Amino acid sequence: MNRIQIINTIIAKNNYKKYLEIGVNTPAQPGFSHNSINVEIKHGVDPNVDTTFKMTSDDFFAQNTETYDIIFVDGLHIFEQAHRDIENALKFLTDKGTIVVHDCNPTREITQRPIRASSVWHGDVWKAILKLRMERSDIIIYTINADEGCTVVQKGSQDLYHPENASDEIYSFKYFKKHKKEILNLISTKEFEKKMGITPTNIFYTLFSRGR
Numbered sequence: 001m002n003r004i005q006i007i008n009t010i011i012a013k014n015n016y017k018k019y020l021e022i023g024v025n026t027p028a029q030p031g032f033s034h035n036s037i038n039v040e041i042k043h044g045v046d047p048n049v050d051t052t053f054k055m056t057s058d059d060f061f062a063q064n065t066e067t068y069d070i071i072f073v074d075g076l077h078i079f080e081q082a083h084r085d086i087e088n089a090l091k092f093l094t095d096k097g098t099i100v101v102h103d104c105n106p107t108r109e110i111t112q113r114p115i116r117a118s119s120v121w122h123g124d125v126w127k128a129i130l131k132l133r134m135e136r137s138d139i140i141i142y143t144i145n146a147d148e149g150c151t152v153v154q155k156g157s158q159d160l161y162h163p164e165n166a167s168d169e170i171y172s173f174k175y176f177k178k179h180k181k182e183i184l185n186l187i188s189t190k191e192f193e194k195k196m197g198i199t200p201t202n203i204f205y206t207l208f209s210r211g212r
């Protein structure tokens with residue numbers, strides 16, 4: 001399952017109408033995400049792409065007055081920015097809405113550095129998820145172990161994550177690697193499909209979750 005299929009599945013399941021993407025298509029993968037989303041209203045935010053709002057996510061949220069059913073956070077992959085994007089997205093999310101955050105489950109230290117050091121780059125978005133797991137008891141968070149880790153955030157409640165030892169360097173990749181299952185609330189695609197009420201023959205899945 002890729003991010004498009006995940007987003008389209010959530011849209012179909014909840015009959016969502018309005019989608020916002022922070023960080024739109026890259027030239028390397030033209031039309032990969034934004035154009036493949038099956039939803040009535042689509043808005044994009046990206047300072048480098050001709051999209052609905054050609055500006056940074058910070059500038060967008062500072063002037064925005066609209067709410068969205070589903071927001072895909074895939075802009076600048078740096079801890080503080082990703083955290084701010086998720087916090088801002090929560091402010092403009094409908095009550096039963098969903099945020100999906102991309103690139104939350106890096107498997108190699110080099111790809112998660114805040115300054116790009118390899119051809120594949122996830123950045124340290126995972127730290128934003130850890131912070132939310134420790135601080136926001138008013139949200140639900142889980143991560144689908146697919147397409148580099150797609151984290152789902154919704155309004156609701158969660159048991160906060162508490163590190164075992166206060167002295168641990170919790171924002172180190174070593175710590176993340178050891179505790180990622182609990183930090184991310186990692187689930188398989190099969191578990192996600194079950195959550196969405198999908199069986200392989202489910203017609204809605206076949207019709208609406210197609211992605212490239």
Ligand SMILES: C[S@@+](CC[C@H](N)C(=O)[O-])C[C@H]1O[C@@H](n2cnc3c(N)ncnc32)[C@H](O)[C@@H]1O
Binds near residue numbers: 023032056
């Ligand atoms: C990983 S790409 C997005 C890929 C796309 N969402 C997809 O699924 O294929 C990240 C995008 O974020 C944009 N970006 C960088 N800084 C940003 C910011 N401060 N606010 C919003 N978008 C930003 C970049 O221009 C780039 O197009």
